[in-house]
Amino acid sequence: DAGVIQSPRHEVTEMGQEVTLRCKPISGHNSLFWYRQTMMRGLELLIYFNNNVPIDDSGMPEDRFSAKMPNASFSTLKIQPSEPRDSAVYFCASSLAYAGNYGYTFGSGTRLTVV
Amino acid sequence: QQQVKQSPQSLIVQKGGISIINCAYENTAFDYFPWYQQFPGKGPALLIAIRPDVSEKKEGRFTISFNKSAKQFSLHIMDSQPGDSATYFCAASRTGDKIIFGKGTRLHILP
Numbered sequence: 001d002a003g004v005i006q007s008p009r010h011e012v013t014e015m016g017q018e019v020t021l022r023c024k025p026i027s028g029h030n031s032l033f034w035y036r037q038t039m040m041r042g043l044e045l046l047i048y049f050n051n052n053v054p055i056d057d058s059g060m061p062e063d064r065f066s067a068k069m070p071n072a073s074f075s076t077l078k079i080q081p082s083e084p085r086d087s088a089v090y091f092c093a094s095s096l097a098y099a100g101n102y103g104y105t106f107g108s109g110t111r112l113t114v115v
Numbered sequence: 116q117q118q119v120k121q122s123p124q125s126l127i128v129q130k131g132g133i134s135i136i137n138c139a140y141e142n143t144a145f146d147y148f149p150w151y152q153q154f155p156g157k158g159p160a161l162l163i164a165i166r167p168d169v170s171e172k173k174e175g176r177f178t179i180s181f182n183k184s185a186k187q188f189s190l191h192i193m194d195s196q197p198g199d200s201a202t203y204f205c206a207a208s209r210t211g212d213k214i215i216f217g218k219g220t221r222l223h224i225l226p
Binding site (some may be wrong): 004033034041042043045048050056092098099101102103104106107108109 | 147155164212217
């Protein structure tokens with residue numbers, strides 16, 4: 001298995017532009033998580049899905065952020081409009097279940113820079 | 116409210132030494148305590164995990180020590196090597212619920 005695949009690896013965009021991050025989870029995993037990592041705040045859980053249904057989006061910073069999971073093999077995280085404070089590394093992770101003891105497999109992340 | 120508190124933020128250890136990272140938690144319902152390791156440019160990866168019914172778990176040079184009464188657990192890396200240089204996250208979860216991560220410790224092993 002190729003693991004969790006994220007694209008793009010790097011994204012540089014101007015403030016106000018729309019940004020879409022993509023994730024392909026491991027086949028057979030039914031839970032998917034979006035995290036944001038910064039030096040100041042560490043790893044923050046933004047939203048997670050179970051069987052393609054959003055379970056908890058309380059970590060989504062504001063209405064500028066939205067996430068979808070149209071099927072079991074694809075998810076997107078969209079920021080519109082983007083702001084410099086959104087600059088961070090965004091990780092997608094998948095698991096057999098959202099319970100922690102099933103272990104989460106992370107992708108390599110998308111480094112987003114908003115200028 | 117930070118449910119899992121991790122210290123130190125950064126740590127420098129000589130090659131061959133013992134690296135120790137500590138974590139404390141508040142929620143007594145937590146019943147699974149994993150550690151994740153993250154190398155630069157990569158996502159975190161599960162390193163080792165423990166449940167509260169045991170006080171210690173060892174895998175190679177990595178050992179988790181768990182103190183249920185103090186609500187603390189720690190990661191010990193014996194004979195630390197430059198290849199161990201990474202960011203380490205402690206975490207906790209309760210059955211059927213998501214993982215809560217600590218803020219991470221940046222470990223640097225001097226050659």
